[in-house]
Amino acid sequence: MVELDKRGVFAALVCSTPFEQLARMLAARLGMPDLPLMVIQHPLGGLAPEKVGERADALAASCIELLKRHRR
């Protein structure tokens, strides 16, 4: 994610609640403390594909907003 950003690729990280602390610590250590991070309710794994699709649909707009804010 950090490497993608360095290469100019628009990217945001979606992580579930238990992994937020790890994601923020790692982003800070890799020089990207303002990492565009979307924290979602855990778990995502173990869901049927249609449920994953529903979660993605619900989050898509806010993910785009997050990217826009990061690029300003």
Add this chain to the structure above:
Amino acid sequence: MTLRSTLLDAPDACIEAADNFEALNALYLERGWSDGLPIVPPSEERVERMLAYWDRAWDVPIARIPPRWGEATPLRLAANAVMAGCRPESFPLVALAIEAMCDESFNLYGIQTTTHQCAPLAIVNGPIGRELAINCGHNAFGPGWQSNATIGRAIRLALVNIGGGIPGAGDMSTFGSPAKYSYCVAENEAASPWEPLHVERGFPAETTTVTVIGAEGPHNVNDHESVTGKGILRMIASTMMIPGANDATLGGGEPVIVLGPEHAATIAADGYTKADVKQYLYEHAQIPYGHFSDEYIERRLEQRFPGRLEASGPKAAVPMANRPEDLMIVVVGGAGKHSAFIPTFGTTRAVTRPLRRADGEIARSVSELRRA
């Protein structure tokens, strides 16, 4: 350069605290600098003594440990080795193991942060393992031997304190594992009928090496009944077939078959070389698709092996390694009709590093590493 000046030059490198064992241990627990067991306070004098067998600079990082990517300087590693109760003579192997597991192919970032329960296993080969009395016999994976317990513990403390593998924050393992306290053994080379692991991996026998493997704990194979090599191998192969192991679901790792000396002797007496053992186990440790759920087949196995189910039908199966050569064979343990299987994290390669002196020559005794 003195240790004192090094410490003073590094901001936040030292803390002042009362010279009181209980109070210091309470402080270390409060700050999360411990594995939960009491630590030996890493005073300046003790850290300096720990570096007695380090013939290189103390402040030059030998690696960066993920996920915090903290710099593993010998000084920091020595502080963790003191905390773990290591003897100074063991310190070069602690540093070597850390250096090995920071090789990119090992994928330490994944191993430290995963929800899986893997831990780096350090297998020592060669003369300095014997010099340091690293247990390779009875109870080698268990308690009772200072070198095994403290080298493994020093590695763990470095992974936590330098690498940030803090349970629930940097180490996201769902369960953790007893192997995360300490996981270090030597191969029982004297009891092996074959060439030892480090020779197989390209090093001269007189070299001391550490091989690190991102591994689960050992799974026992009890076989008091088979009297042939084939019989024992059949039992081991069947025990290896674990549908929920990463080696089955991800592949790419080098799972370890730990042969007890008695099993190894029977297998070798029937004419099997190490390569034969690997070939047999690769061919017979194949998990039928019927052992996996329909969703698992669709979402995982069909991605990994496209078309296999359609091509092979009921005979479709999943191997426990990508190829026979990826199965690692070591001989460890004492008397008894037992062997063990150690699955891995899957997306990891074992790394073997030789113990060298500062001048690049192979160290034949730990005394050669003593600081002048």
